[in-house]
Structure formats: C-alpha cells, structure tokens
Amino acid sequence: MKNDIEKSAIIRGFAFFAFLLVLYWYLVENIGYFWVMLLPNFLLLLFTCIFLIGYFHIKDKEKNEKKEHDEKIFKPISIIVPGYNCEKTLEKCLKSIKEAYYPYEKEIIYVDDGSKDKSVEIAKSLNVKVIKLEKNSGKAKALNTGIKSARHDIIALIDSDTYIDKYAIVNAVKRFKSDDVGAVTVLIKAENKNNSLLERFQQIEYDVGFGLYALIGRYYNIIFVTPGPMSVFRKSVFEKIGYFDENNITEDLEMGWRLRVFGYRIEYAPDAVAITSIPLTISDLLKQRIRWYRGKLINLKKYWFMLFNPKYGDFGMFMLPFSLTAEFSALTVIMATSVILIKQLWWSFVFLISTLKTHTMVSIELLNILSNSAFYIAIIFMVPFVIVALLSKNMAEKKIVINDFIDVTLCVFLYSLFISFAYFSSIFHEIMRLKARW
Amino acid sequence: MVKMVDKIDRSIYWKGALLAFSLFIFSLLLGYYIELDKTEKIKNTINSINLAIDSSSTMMFFIQQTKSKKDCQALSIGINELWMETNRLRNQLEEQNTNIMIKNDELKTFYYLTNIKLFLLTRDYKDVCQKNFSNILLFYTAFVSCPECSVQGKILDEIRDECKGSVAVFAFPLDVKNIIALNLIQSYYNITKVPSLVINEKKYEGLLSKNEIKNIIGC
Numbered sequence: 001m002k003n004d005i006e007k008s009a010i011i012r013g014f015a016f017f018a019f020l021l022v023l024y025w026y027l028v029e030n031i032g033y034f035w036v037m038l039l040p041n042f043l044l045l046l047f048t049c050i051f052l053i054g055y056f057h058i059k060d061k062e063k064n065e066k067k068e069h070d071e072k073i074f075k076p077i078s079i080i081v082p083g084y085n086c087e088k089t090l091e092k093c094l095k096s097i098k099e100a101y102y103p104y105e106k107e108i109i110y111v112d113d114g115s116k117d118k119s120v121e122i123a124k125s126l127n128v129k130v131i132k133l134e135k136n137s138g139k140a141k142a143l144n145t146g147i148k149s150a151r152h153d154i155i156a157l158i159d160s161d162t163y164i165d166k167y168a169i170v171n172a173v174k175r176f177k178s179d180d181v182g183a184v185t186v187l188i189k190a191e192n193k194n195n196s197l198l199e200r201f202q203q204i205e206y207d208v209g210f211g212l213y214a215l216i217g218r219y220y221n222i223i224f225v226t227p228g229p230m231s232v233f234r235k236s237v238f239e240k241i242g243y244f245d246e247n248n249i250t251e252d253l254e255m256g257w258r259l260r261v262f263g264y265r266i267e268y269a270p271d272a273v274a275i276t277s278i279p280l281t282i283s284d285l286l287k288q289r290i291r292w293y294r295g296k297l298i299n300l301k302k303y304w305f306m307l308f309n310p311k312y313g314d315f316g317m318f319m320l321p322f323s324l325t326a327e328f329s330a331l332t333v334i335m336a337t338s339v340i341l342i343k344q345l346w347w348s349f350v351f352l353i354s355t356l357k358t359h360t361m362v363s364i365e366l367l368n369i370l371s372n373s374a375f376y377i378a379i380i381f382m383v384p385f386v387i388v389a390l391l392s393k394n395m396a397e398k399k400i401v402i403n404d405f406i407d408v409t410l411c412v413f414l415y416s417l418f419i420s421f422a423y424f425s426s427i428f429h430e431i432m433r434l435k436a437r438w
Numbered sequence: 439m440v441k442m443v444d445k446i447d448r449s450i451y452w453k454g455a456l457l458a459f460s461l462f463i464f465s466l467l468l469g470y471y472i473e474l475d476k477t478e479k480i481k482n483t484i485n486s487i488n489l490a491i492d493s494s495s496t497m498m499f500f501i502q503q504t505k506s507k508k509d510c511q512a513l514s515i516g517i518n519e520l521w522m523e524t525n526r527l528r529n530q531l532e533e534q535n536t537n538i539m540i541k542n543d544e545l546k547t548f549y550y551l552t553n554i555k556l557f558l559l560t561r562d563y564k565d566v567c568q569k570n571f572s573n574i575l576l577f578y579t580a581f582v583s584c585p586e587c588s589v590q591g592k593i594l595d596e597i598r599d600e601c602k603g604s605v606a607v608f609a610f611p612l613d614v615k616n617i618i619a620l621n622l623i624q625s626y627y628n629i630t631k632v633p634s635l636v637i638n639e640k641k642y643e644g645l646l647s648k649n650e651i652k653n654i655i656g657c
Contacts, residue, residue, distance in 0.1 A: 034538045042462060049461070050454030057450055220446060318451070347585045354589040358647030371476060372536045373469035380465035384457075 009433040016431055024335040034374050036336045040329035041381055047322050048384045054216040055391060062215070062270075073176055076105040077169065078150035078235075082142035083160030084113040087122055089277060094126045096163035102170050110160075111146040113137065119160075139228070140244040140251040147238055155233045158274070162188075162229040165273035172232045172272040182241075182264025183256075184232040185223060186272035187211060189396065193277075198285065200407050201415040202278045207392040211270070215395070218268040222319035225256040226266060230274035237264065250295025257303045260315055270395075286422055293426035297327075330423030385412045466539070473540040480530060484548055487523055490516060491555050498562055510567035517563055521606050524553055525598070528609055532580065533588065547617060550610070554619050557608045572655035575636040576609040577629045583613075586645050590633040593648050601657035 027036045079097055083090055090110075097108055110123040114136035123130045131145055147155055154173055158164060168186060175184045190206040192199050210227065217223040226233070231252070241262045244251040259266060279285040300307075309316040389408040390400055494516050501509050531546055563569065576594060578587035594607050612632050614620055627636050635642040637654050 032538060042458070045461065046455060046458040049458040050450055053454045053457060054450040057447060220450075314446070314448075343582075350585040351589060354586055354645055357645055358589070358593060359649065371472075371534075373472040374536065374538055376472060377465040377469045380461055380468065384461065 006433055009431070013428070013432040017428070020331065020335050021338065024332070025339050028336055028339045033336055033340055036332060040325065040332045043322070043325040044329055045381055045384060047325060048388055050318075051213060051216055052384050052388055052391075054220070055212060055388075058216060058219050061219070071103075073174055074103050074170075075154055076107065076152040077102060077154045077156060077173065078107045078109060078152045079156045079158060079169070080109050080111060080143065080146035080150060081128075081158050081160050082111045082113060082139050082146060083115065083119055083123075084136060084139075084142075085115045085117050085119065086160035087115075087117045087119050089161045089163075090119050090122050091126070092163050093158065093160050094123065094128055096165075097158060097169075098126065099166060100164055100169050101166055102173075105152075106169075107151055109146050109150065111142040113139065113142040138246060140246040140248065143251070144243040144246065147233075147235065147243060150235060153235045155235055155238075157228075157231055157233065159229045159276060162274050162276040164230060164275070168230070168272040168274055169232075172230075172269045175267040175269045176232075176234070177267075178265075180263065180265050181267045182233070182237050182259040182262070183226045184267045184269055184272075185210075185214060185226055186230050186232075186268075186274050187214070187270050187396070188227055188229050189273060189275045190278045191275050193280070196280070197407075197410075198282065199278065199280070201411045202285070204389050204393070204408060204411050205415070206278075207396045208389055211395050212388060212392040214268045215270055217319070220314045220318075221265055222313075222315045223256070223266040223268055224260065224315060224319060224323075225253045226259070228252045229276035230272075248295065249291055249298065253292075253295050254299050254302070257299055257306070260306065260312055261303065282418075286418075286425065289419070289422035290426045290429055293326075293423050294430050296323075297426065297430045300324075326419075326423055327427065330420040331427065333417070333420045334424040382409070382412050470539050473537050476537070477540055477542055477545060480527065480542070480545060481548075483523065483527060484545070484552055487520060487527075488552055488555075490520055491552065491559060494520070494563075495555075495559055498559060498566065502562075502566055507567060510563075510569070513563060513567065514569070517560065518603060520556055521560075521598075524549075524556055525595070525607060525609075528553075528591075532611075533591070546614075550614065550617055550620055553608060553610070554623065557623075560606050560608075571604045571606055572638050572657075573636075574605060574607045574651070574655070575623075575627070576607065577612045577624070577627075577632055577634040577636075578609055579611060579613040579632050584632045587633040590635070590645055593646075593651070597648060597651055597655075597657070601652075601655070604657055605655060 108128045112132045172184045188210040190203045248254045306312045306316045
C-alpha cells in the first residue's frame with residue numbers, strides 16, 4: 001500500500017505541518033495558549049449564537065405555517081435503495097419502506113453493488129425490484145444506475161442501513177411546493193442500540209445538525225448537503241444538472257453544492273423522520289468522519305468560487321465561509337495543544353532526570369482550576385452550545401432530563417476534541433494525498 | 439414559479455453577533471474581575487508581611503541598641519511565620535501564575551523587595567541573637583525556562599517542613615534585571631547558573647538532592 005503515497009506529497013505535507021508547528025509555537029510563546037485558542041472559539045460561538053437567535057425567529061413561523069398542501073404535488077414515486085453487504089439491516093429498511101404510507105404507487109428498487117452475502121435474496125424475498133451490479137463500484141454508481149432505471153419523476157434515495165417513519169415519504173414529497181426546489185432532506189436521527197456514550201454524543205450531533213440547524217437552514221436557504229441516509233429528488237433535475245459524481249468520496253455533499261450552483265433550493269421536512277445506523281466504535285467513527293470532512297475539502301476545491309459570492313446568497317456569504325471555522329478551529333486546537341504537550345513532555349523528562357539525580361520523587365501539583373480565570377471564561381463560552389443542543393433534543397420530541405445536561409456538557413468538552421482531531425486528520429490525509437477509501 | 443426566498447429576515451446575523459460579543463465581553467470582564475480579586479488578595483498579604491517585617495526590624499534595632507538578648511525570644515515566633523508566608527506567596531506568584539489578563543510584574547517587584555528585606559532581617563537576627571539555624575538561598579528562573587529550579591524548590595519545601603525552625607529558605611530570581619538590590623545579592627554571591635544554592639554563605643551549583651542538603655545543614 002506504500003505506493004499509494006507520492007514522495008512529493010509527503011515532502012509538501014511535512015513542510016506544511018512543520019510550518020504550522022513553528023507558527024503556533026511562536027504564537028503560544030508570545031501571545032499565550034489562551035489567546036490563541038480564543039479566536040476560533042469565538043468564531044464558533046458567533047456561529048452558534050446566530051443559529052440560537054435564528055431558532056427563536058423561526059419558531060413561530062414554523063407553527064403558523066399552513067399545514068394543507070396541494071394534492072397535485074403527489075405523483076408516483078421511485079424509491080432507490082443502494083446496498084453492499086447489508087444483509088443485517090436490509091430487511092428492516094425495505095419493510096419500513098413497504099409499510100410507509102403514500103397515496104400513489106411506490107416503485108422500490110434495490111440496487112446491489114456486488115454484495116457477497118445474502119442481500120439479494122433478502123430483497124427478492126420481499127418482492128422488490130432488484131438490479132445487480134457485477135462488481136463493487138461505489139455508492140454513486142449504484143445510485144446512478146437506480147435513478148436511470150426509475151420509472152417515475154420523484155425519486156427517494158434511502159440507505160440500506162436506514163429505516164423510515166411511516167409518514168416520512170409523504171411528508172417529504174409535499175415539500176416540493178415550487179419548481180426551484182431541487183431536493184428535500186429529512187430529519188435524520190441516529191439509531192441508539194447500546195446507549196453508549198459515543199452513541200449519545202452522535203445523537204446530540206445529529207439532533208443539532210439535521211434538526212435545529214436544518215430547520216433554520218431551510219428558511220435562510222443555506223442547507224448544503226442532501227444526506228445519504230434519506231433525501232428526495234426529481235429525475236428531471238438530475239437530467240438537467242447531471243447525475244451523482246462517481247469519483248467523489250462524498251457524493252451527497254457534492255450533489256448539494258451542485259444543486260446550489262444551478263440555483264436550486266434544498267428544502268427540509270422536519271416531520272419526515274429517517275433513523276440511520278451509526279458507527280459504534282471510535283475507529284469506525286474516525287474513518288467515517290475523515291471521509292466526510294475530506295470530501296468537504298475536495299468539494300471546496302471544486303466549488304471555491306461560491307465562497308463569499310453574493311450570487312449564492314446566504315449560502316455563499318455566510319454558511320460556506322463559516323463552515324470553514326471547523327477546519328481553522330481544528331488546526332488551531334490540535335497544533336496549539338501539541339505545542340503545550342511537547343513542552344509538557346520535555347518538562348516531564350527533566351523531572352524524571354531530576355528524580356534520578358536527587359532520589360526524591362517530585363510530585364507535580366495540579367493547578368487549582370477553580371482559581372483560574374480561563375476556566376470561567378470557557379464555561380461562559382459553552383453556554384450557547386449547551387442551549388442549542390438541549391433545544392435540538394427538545395425539537396426531536398424527546399424529553400429533556402437532567403442526564404442530558406451532563407451529556408451535552410461532556411459532549412462540548414470531549415466530543416468536540418474528537419471532532420477537531422477528525423478534521424485535523426482529514427486535512428492531513430488530503431495534504432498527504434493518502435488514497436481515499438470509501 | 440413560486441419563490442419564497444424574498445422575505446428573508448436577516449436580522450439574526452447582527453443579533454447573533456451582538457449576543458456573541460456580549461457573552462465574549464462578559465466572560466472577559468468576569469475573568470478580569472477574578473484576576474483582580476486574586477491580585478488584590480496577594481497585594482494585601484504582601485502589605486501585611488511588610489508591616490510585620492517593619493515591626494520586627496524595629497524590635498531588632500531595639501535589641502541591637504540595648505543588647506538585651508532575652509528579647510530575641512519574642513522575635514523568633516514572628517520571623518518563623520514570615521518565612522512560611524513568603525514561601526507560600528512565591529508559589530502563588532511564580533508557580534501557579536495562571537493570569538491571562540493582569541500581568542503582576544509590579545506585584546512581583548514588590549514581593550522581591552519584601553523578600554530581600556526579610557532576608558536581611560534574618561541575617562541580622564542570626565548574628566545578633568546568635569541563633570543556630572541554616573540560611574538557604576535558591577537562585578532560579580521561571581518554570582518555563584528552568585524546570586529543574588522548580589524541582590529544587592519542591593525539595594526545599596519538603597526540607598523546610600521536615601526541619602522546622604532550623605532552616606530558613608529564600609528564593610531569588612536570576613532573570614530579573616531591574617531591581618538593584620537583587621543584582622547586588624547576585625553579584626555578592628557570584629551567581630551565574632540556575633539552579634544555584636547558597637547554604638550558610640557557601641555556593642553550590644546545580645541540582646542538589648534532599649539528602650545532600652540535609653547533610654550540609656545537619657538536619
């Protein structure tokens with residue numbers, strides 16, 4: 001596998017990170033760790049505060065919105081489920097789709113991406129139309145094959161590890177109110193199997209990202225991804241702007257940005273619910289996140305012209321630039337903390353040598369956090385994040401209990417560090433041009 | 439074609455920014471207040487130490503002039519307490535200094551001068567009252583550039599606890615250049631390296647272990 005890495009990429013990568021380390025070393029030494037960390041954290045705070053205010057702005061609008069809809073919107077629908085070695089989840093997925101309510105005909109197509117297990121038999125036993133690709137060629141290819149063979153104009157794409165609510169499809173389709181709606185996204189929830197801390201953290205993240213942020217994103221027309229687990233499209237739109245990019249590692253993000261380039265809106269149906277399975281181990285989660293965030297970098301290279309471009313509205317002026325705060329923040333957090341850790345290691349080394357020299361165990365006293373002003377500043381910065389997370393949970397129609405408060409606080413401290421690390425790794429992978437794997 | 443884009447209320451951007459800035463300012467003010475409070479407490483401690491030193495010095499003059507050694511007993515309790523207090527202050531000012539907004543350079547100068555005064559008073563006290571305790575001076579630089587100094591400091595803390603009353607410890611920074619009294623002490627003992635110890639007027643360079651120091655002072 002070593003041949004996957006080019007020599008020039010390694011040199012460039014090391015030069016880049018060495019430069020960053022020197023830069024952050026200089027900043028930490030001269031400005032101080034606290035002030036270096038303050039800027040990215042303030043940007044994140046600003047972002048969160050805007051969404052927090054946005055929530056209170058649209059809450060009433062959402063309530064007062066007319067619930068009735070034009071029956072003419074509903075047309076027969078094609079539901080495409082791409083899958084690869086998914087025998088464990090496929091049955092539940094297809095059954096939930098079959099049981100879902102829809103006033104017109106549903107055509108269900110399972111596109112098998114060269115599975116080696118019993119996925120195809122399961123799909124056939126459920127009386128679903130099956131298209132079998134001979135060799136494994138990626139999700140985008142499977143999706144495109146399915147879309148091309150679909151008979152109807154409205155197309156729902158649902159992952160094989162996702163199952164949907166009974167009214168998910170009908171609630172999503174009724175959002176195609178105007179011709180400029182290119183796609184409809186739904187409220188995606190994370191499946192909680194073992195109630196582990198990692199799953200609860202991801203649930204909080206999904207509730208915020210696909211719940212509260214998407215709801216505000218709908219009003220300000222800034223939703224920028226048509227999530228893989230479930231999204232609804234129109235075949236005519238695909239024919240106009242092209243099908244999924246088969247070489248892209250995050251084809252759902254690329255599609256979202258391409259819809260924007262062609263001036264389409266992405267709608268959001270908060271009353272359509274899909275529940276998707278999530279990685280259960282840290283290493284799986286890290287792999288998934290590196291793919292997502294690297295996909296974002298790759299697509300940013302492709303669509304950089306949307307950045308700060310008023311032509312693309314609030315998306316180009318606000319959402320896209322601000323979403324880069326995550327990358328900036330990850331670089332700062334990881335690099336500045338590395339500087340501190342390297343120094344700490346050096347000190348520990350000197351302490352160890354001193355211990356050997358003096359035969360006295362020297363205990364390093366922990367700083368008294370409670371007399372530390374930075375601690376209180378961090379707590380105040382955390383407040384909007386906690387409120388947003390609790391509101392999101394409330395919106396996802398779950399009761400807020402005292403444990404949620406603890407979860408959310410831990411999430412802000414621990415999970416954000418993990419996410420920073422994932423962002424950092426994705427930047428590292430992209431610069432080193434490590435082979436992207438799906 | 440129906441569009442619903444036109445009626446976007448963009449006030450959330452400036453309202454959000456306002457909220458974020460207020461939180462930002464509020465948090466910094468809170469941090470500033472906490473540090474101010476901390477600094478104020480340290481300042482008050484140094485002030486009271488100064489007062490105690492002044493009072494002890496006056497007693498010292500009295501003893502020197504009247505040569506009445508029986509009054510030394512009254513001095514010893516006060517001086518022992520002052521040694522403890524100044525060392526506690528050094529920890530707060532140098533080792534646990536986590537201030538991010540208020541630089542306490544001025545406070546440090548104030549502390550160094552107080553420490554020098556106490557050191558001189560202690561020398562007088564030892565001479566005049568003919569007390570049998572050891573004087574230890576530690577020359578150090580900040581923790582960041584000299585972790586070994588911190589180790590030496592911790593060892594001296596332990597020795598002070600174990601040999602209560604029979605040892606007086608003073609610590610002076612080597613990298614502070616603007617206090618003439620400090621420079622005088624440095625050049626008097628000819629100190630060039632950190633960490634350096636001066637035990638009963640004799641210089642020792644480099645890190646010393648607890649047992650080595652204990653052997654020298656005979657504790």
